[in-house]
Amino acid sequence: MTKKRWLIVAVMVIITVVALWSGAGAQQGPVVRVDGSSTVFPVTEAVAEEFQKAKRGAVRVTVGISGTGGGFKKFCRGEIDLQDASRPILSEEMTACAKQGIRYYELPIAYDALTLAVNPSNSWVRSLTITDLKKMWEPAAQGKITRWNQVRPEWPDAPLKLFGAGADSGTFDYFTEAVVGKAKASRGDYTASEDDNSLVQGIAADKHALGYIPFAYFEPNKGKLKAVAIDGGKGPVMPSLDNVVRGTYTPLSRPLFIYVSAKSAARPEVKEFVNFYLRNAAKLAQQVKYLPLPERAYAIGQERFEKGETGTAFGGHAEVGLPVEEILKRQPKQ
Amino acid sequence: MGDLKTLITRRKRFDAGFRAAGLVATLVGVLILLALLVDLAADGLARVSWQFLTSYPSRFAAEAGILSAWVGTSLVMLITALAAVPLGVAAGVYLEEYARKTWLTDLIEINLANLAGVPSIVYGLMALGIFVYQLRLGQSILTAGLTLALLVLPIVIIASREAIRAVPGSIREAAYALGATKWQMVRDHLLPYSLGGIATGVIIGLSRAIGETAPLVTIGALAFIAFLPPAPWQPAFPFVSFEWVKSPFTVMPIQMFNWISRPQQEFHVNAAAAGLVLIAMTLVMNGLAVYLRYRFRRRVTW
Amino acid sequence: MNIIKARAPGPLTPSVSRARPWLRFRPTGAMSGRRVQRFRERAIESLLFLAAFSSVVVTVGLVGILAYESIPFFRRVPLSEFLTDRLWTPLFADPHFGILPLVAGTLVTTAVALVVAVPIGTITAIYLSEYAPHRMREAVKPFLELLTAVPTVVYGYFALLVVTPALQRLIPGLPGFSMLSAGLVIGIMIVPYVSSVSEDAMRAVPMAIREGSYAMGATRFQTAVRVVVPSALSGIAAAYVLGVSRAIGETMVVAIAAGMQPNLTWNPMEPAATITAFIVQVSLGDLPHGSVGYQSIFAAGLTLMAMTFVFNLAGHLLRRRFREVY
Numbered sequence: 001m002t003k004k005r006w007l008i009v010a011v012m013v014i015i016t017v018v019a020l021w022s023g024a025g026a027q028q029g030p031v032v033r034v035d036g037s038s039t040v041f042p043v044t045e046a047v048a049e050e051f052q053k054a055k056r057g058a059v060r061v062t063v064g065i066s067g068t069g070g071g072f073k074k075f076c077r078g079e080i081d082l083q084d085a086s087r088p089i090l091s092e093e094m095t096a097c098a099k100q101g102i103r104y105y106e107l108p109i110a111y112d113a114l115t116l117a118v119n120p121s122n123s124w125v126r127s128l129t130i131t132d133l134k135k136m137w138e139p140a141a142q143g144k145i146t147r148w149n150q151v152r153p154e155w156p157d158a159p160l161k162l163f164g165a166g167a168d169s170g171t172f173d174y175f176t177e178a179v180v181g182k183a184k185a186s187r188g189d190y191t192a193s194e195d196d197n198s199l200v201q202g203i204a205a206d207k208h209a210l211g212y213i214p215f216a217y218f219e220p221n222k223g224k225l226k227a228v229a230i231d232g233g234k235g236p237v238m239p240s241l242d243n244v245v246r247g248t249y250t251p252l253s254r255p256l257f258i259y260v261s262a263k264s265a266a267r268p269e270v271k272e273f274v275n276f277y278l279r280n281a282a283k284l285a286q287q288v289k290y291l292p293l294p295e296r297a298y299a300i301g302q303e304r305f306e307k308g309e310t311g312t313a314f315g316g317h318a319e320v321g322l323p324v325e326e327i328l329k330r331q332p333k334q
Numbered sequence: 335m336g337d338l339k340t341l342i343t344r345r346k347r348f349d350a351g352f353r354a355a356g357l358v359a360t361l362v363g364v365l366i367l368l369a370l371l372v373d374l375a376a377d378g379l380a381r382v383s384w385q386f387l388t389s390y391p392s393r394f395a396a397e398a399g400i401l402s403a404w405v406g407t408s409l410v411m412l413i414t415a416l417a418a419v420p421l422g423v424a425a426g427v428y429l430e431e432y433a434r435k436t437w438l439t440d441l442i443e444i445n446l447a448n449l450a451g452v453p454s455i456v457y458g459l460m461a462l463g464i465f466v467y468q469l470r471l472g473q474s475i476l477t478a479g480l481t482l483a484l485l486v487l488p489i490v491i492i493a494s495r496e497a498i499r500a501v502p503g504s505i506r507e508a509a510y511a512l513g514a515t516k517w518q519m520v521r522d523h524l525l526p527y528s529l530g531g532i533a534t535g536v537i538i539g540l541s542r543a544i545g546e547t548a549p550l551v552t553i554g555a556l557a558f559i560a561f562l563p564p565a566p567w568q569p570a571f572p573f574v575s576f577e578w579v580k581s582p583f584t585v586m587p588i589q590m591f592n593w594i595s596r597p598q599q600e601f602h603v604n605a606a607a608a609g610l611v612l613i614a615m616t617l618v619m620n621g622l623a624v625y626l627r628y629r630f631r632r633r634v635t636w
Numbered sequence: 637m638n639i640i641k642a643r644a645p646g647p648l649t650p651s652v653s654r655a656r657p658w659l660r661f662r663p664t665g666a667m668s669g670r671r672v673q674r675f676r677e678r679a680i681e682s683l684l685f686l687a688a689f690s691s692v693v694v695t696v697g698l699v700g701i702l703a704y705e706s707i708p709f710f711r712r713v714p715l716s717e718f719l720t721d722r723l724w725t726p727l728f729a730d731p732h733f734g735i736l737p738l739v740a741g742t743l744v745t746t747a748v749a750l751v752v753a754v755p756i757g758t759i760t761a762i763y764l765s766e767y768a769p770h771r772m773r774e775a776v777k778p779f780l781e782l783l784t785a786v787p788t789v790v791y792g793y794f795a796l797l798v799v800t801p802a803l804q805r806l807i808p809g810l811p812g813f814s815m816l817s818a819g820l821v822i823g824i825m826i827v828p829y830v831s832s833v834s835e836d837a838m839r840a841v842p843m844a845i846r847e848g849s850y851a852m853g854a855t856r857f858q859t860a861v862r863v864v865v866p867s868a869l870s871g872i873a874a875a876y877v878l879g880v881s882r883a884i885g886e887t888m889v890v891a892i893a894a895g896m897q898p899n900l901t902w903n904p905m906e907p908a909a910t911i912t913a914f915i916v917q918v919s920l921g922d923l924p925h926g927s928v929g930y931q932s933i934f935a936a937g938l939t940l941m942a943m944t945f946v947f948n949l950a951g952h953l954l955r956r957r958f959r960e961v962y
Contacts, residue, residue: 342853345855345857346855348857349855349856349857352762352857352860353763353856356759356760356763356764356767359760359763360759360760360768360776360780362756363756363760363780363783363824363827363828363831364776364780366783367779367780370790370794421690424683424684424687424688425684425687425688425691427684428681428684428685428687428688432681432684433688442691442692443952444948444949444952445691445692445695446691447881447944447951447952448695448881448941448944448945449691449694449695450878450881450882450885451880451884451885451940451944452885452937452941453887453912453940454887455912455915455916455919456698456915457698458919459701459934459937460698463701464701484694491688492874492877492878493833493836493874493878495874496836497836497840500841501840515673515677517680530836531833531836531871534832535833537778537781537784537832538833538878541781541784541785542784542882544785544787545787545789547789547888548888548920551920552920586787587789590787591789594789594793609786609789612787613782613786616782616785617782617785620781620785624781628774631774631839
């Protein structure tokens with residue numbers, strides 16, 4: 001093609017781009033910035049999407065996935081308005097926030113149930129007690145507990161293949177605290193992965209496998225995996241919507257939070273977004289296969305937000321096995 | 335005489351054997367790429383549609399699209415190319431033509447190889463400290479473009495140096511003999527002939543940059559953004575606006591990574607479709623460089 | 637050719653002023669001729685120097701930030717423990733901070749990648765440069781470069797979902813995550829780094845040298861291997877450097893396909909973590925950013941830079957020996 005033709009094509013392309021872009025990117029409204037855990041992300045994404053639809057684009061919401069750690073760093077520097085957190089704020093982060101004068105609301109918004117999954121052709125496991133799990137997963141089990149019958153003698157003498165979350169994730173922290181009694185105390189010789197899909201695949205491919213995955217990854221793969229009932233002291237309970245909401249699936253129901261910066265909450269769009277979040281989280285969480293909190297929990301959260309009660313109920317370290325109402329009964333402290 | 339004959343036949347057989355081996359080696363690369371593309375296409379081709387290309391992300395896989403993602407990628411790559419290519423070629427020219435061969439230049443050469451090996455996430459961490467916080471460029475397209483430019487710079491510099499080094503000395507000497515100054519020699523004699531190798535470096539570098547996820551997440555690229563950066567023009571004087579460089583954004587690899595981590599199979603299909611679109615975008619981006627290289631390699635007549 | 641500009645502003649013939657009309661406004665007196673030219677040359681040289689210096693600035697920035705953030709880490713963990721402990725579990729309740737498992741993971745994965753990429757890449761380059769017809773070469777080259785355009789996330793899942801099961805059929809007992817699988821895929825990914833840059837270098841070798849060799853009765857293979865490759869050695873070495881660097885710095889493929897468990901082993905058929913995968917895992921994870929677990933990624937990054945520096949220094953000294961001048 002001659003130079004002239006190229007020029008004409010280029011001009012036409014530029015005109016098309018101008019036309020389309022001017023049409024699409026016209027809104028200039030305020031932005032609500034959210035960042036943090038990729039576990040909480042699906043819920044926040046759903047809320048953000050519905051909120052933008054409800055406001056017809058007058059308010060815009062952006063959501064990042066820097067991780068709970070990276071998100072808190074930005075949150076405590078005042079760069080984001082909301083933090084998605086799969087664990088409560090820890091003492092180092094509390095100090096960082098205090099240093100910058102950031103006060104925050106701690107609002108639980110959904111449950112994630114850690115599901116113990118086995119291969120469908122696993123016929124011997126009906127339920128697991130916390131003692132069983134501890135025997136399998138504690139640091140002392142490394143290299144020693146390698147067969148099923150070492151956990152319970154009535155189980156077959158077959159290799160025990162373990163799958164679980166990587167050591168940097170909130171899932172790992174919560175599971176180890178709930179099962180072994182101390183956060184991050186775990187054996188090292190299991191198949192760890194950041195990607196829960198590959199854990200699902202691994203368990204589904206190995207007859208002798210056992211692993212812990214978030215409920216959201218178990219649900220769509222019900223055909224490939226079998227969930228195990230967990231006996232937290234009051235009899236075996238299967239992970240399911242009802243059991244989690246009622247609070248009987250303990251201690252492996254972990255609450256997911258959002259933290260809202262008090263300074264940002266002064267802005268009307270942020271206030272609206274948080275209220276919208278608490279009102280709609282129950283429905284939207286279920287749509288993305290997460291588990292809702294009981295109704296009361298959201299109402300208490302909204303009250304707290306209205307009244308301006310900032311702070312955390314956890315004192316800078318995680319706790320496991322607490323039903324959400326217990327958490328919300330406590331008085332939040334900075 | 336018979337000895338020589340057997341020697342020649344053996345050598346010729348070797349030659350034919352190597353020709354076959356070379357063809358096989360080349361085909362291995364080609365076939366694996368084809369397998370990858372077919373794999374992606376089998377999963378995702380059906381999903382690529384006008385709706386997919388013009389929708390924003392969504393929790394419903396069927397409604398989710400890559401509009402904000404491909405616009406973000408295009409803008410970020412624009413800045414990366416504008417930053418990395420001139421800087422890289424200029425550095426390559428200096429290091430090869432102007433710098434005196436001391437231990438310092440040797441150190442720079444080793445250093446460049448080092449920089450090429452630094453994992454991209456480390457560039458992201460550095461960019462977070464320097465671009466986002468120190469220079470206050472924010473979590474914006476500009477920061478992303480500059481971060482990726484830093485990532486790509488060593489590749490472009492190394493390839494440019496090699497391309498310039500490969501031009502025979504006779505060409506340089508001919509230019510000097512006719513009275514050209516150094517810069518004239520570089521601009522009119524060296525660069526045109528080394529453009530082919532430089533183009534290869536640019537192609538490889540930009541292709542790598544377009545597929546990066548981790549450093550951009552670190553500097554604050556988003557996973558959900560349902561609007562586009564503001565357009566680069568405005569109704570008032572001076573009619574050109576650079577607001578878009580400071581805008582929040584997302585890029586294609588992040589969307590892909592986000593979707594492929596979800597449990598639902600429909601999101602995996604979306605991820606495959608996005609992968610196909612990304613490869614197509616890379617082809618377009620590299621297209622100019624490939625074309626230039628083709629034209630220039632025809633000119634290499636020595 | 638534009639040699640005409642080399643002459644000082646002299647007689648402005650009609651043809652020159654028609655082709656470059658701005659020459660009608662050229663300066664005279666103190667602003668003319670050699671002085672301006674020398675000033676311009678110096679200015680251009682300074683600009684180019686700044687560009688080259690930018691690479692030094694980047695290195696200083698990188699090493700600076702790694703070192704600065706590692707200081708609190710090394711205050712808590714003695715260097716001897718860092719270098720000799722055989723376990724890397726900084727995120728566990730009972731932390732161990734031995735970098736050896738990560739170093740082993742990085743080395744083994746890179747080695748596997750190179751075993752794939754170097755032969756395939758070099759042979760491909762020689763074939764395309766010396767044997768293949770022009771059309772084929774110009775068509776295959778950009779197609780191969782497309783291998784670098786595939787996002788690393790796709791490669792990671794390719795390794796996990798296609799390569800690993802295939803290998804498991806060949807090698808029964810291969811675990812679902814392994815360095816072999818990740819290394820193979822990284823090797824394929826860096827083939828264009830090796831082949832394209834080498835091929836450019838070989839194409840640039842003057843035809844006269846090849847013709848001299850053919851005139852002596854050498855076969856294409858002999859010419860390629862004994863004449864062209866040694867002449868292009870500098871470029872081929874640069875191609876290898878780019879390939880190795882890319883393999884060492886690869887993150888996503890290993891993070892997805894090699895497993896996340898640091899494991900001190902030299903057997904590629906086991907899962908392991910590399911330094912890069914660990915850095916990504918922690919920096920995008922849920923760890924608070926002031927903790928020793930988070931700071932360990934900077935120490936790991938510093939180690940990686942030290943490793944690559946040693947390799948590149950060795951490579952550079954080797955290249956010095958074999959540099960060909962013609």
